[in-house]
Amino acid sequence: MHTDSTVDIGLVLPDLLGTYGDVGNATVLHKRLVWRGFAARVVPVAFGEPVPDSCDVYVIGGGEDSAQTLAVRHLRAHPGLQRAAARGAVILGVCAGLQILGESFTGADTVEHAGLGLLDLTSTPGGRRAIGEVLVQPDAVLAGAGEAPLAGLGEAAITGFENHQGRTRLGPSARPLGRVLAGTGNGDGTEGAVQGRIIATYLHGPVLPRNPHLADLLIEWVVGERPGPLELTVVGQLRDERLRACQRAASGSGQRASGASAARPQRGVSS
């Protein structure tokens, strides 16, 4: 159980990394904590400010290549996030955030930029921009032989919206968040990355309002116990609507990812 009185949610560089409402991920964590009776606050960290290492959980969103390059320079110059990760802080990275948390990324400038080295992954530009709805089957269901399922995430599908040029290759220390059933994700049939208490994904939406089970997994890691259920009709409606849109994309178009997952049966896809 978390012992401090207040859960601090670090909102990392929302002025640079906040495309598609990604800052809403911090709002969702805050609300879902407060509704369960936890004291919580969002701690925005603006460009130019030092990065505190004291937060319990950090969210870092997406952005265009130029903003992403500025952001990584800032985060390397003020390594509070890296110190927090070393003591086990929970981190959610989205799109540019995913790439920044990795070992390196190459953007439109064709320069390889060093990342923060918190995730064993590298990102390089793909052939065409990946844009559209994404449907992901969590590895909790489709863990490979010898792989332990990602405890706490359950079988429910993850949905989101992607818009990125980068493709990401995971190293042996990271595992994917799931398998792509519609969309592109990492570009090899997998989506996102999990390593220790860090989860990263290409999914905007933002991802946490659309996937409350993912929000609650992060909260479980932060507070040290499984949070109780929240019955929120509007959240269920949003989830159902976005799942239907993703399933249409999965069954219809040429949006499917290249890679093994596209051929996998859609067993266990649930909300």
Ligand SMILES: NC(=O)CC[C@H](N)C(=O)O
């Ligand atoms: N949406 C994003 O965060 C984009 C990330 C990165 N600039 C890319 O295009 O791959």
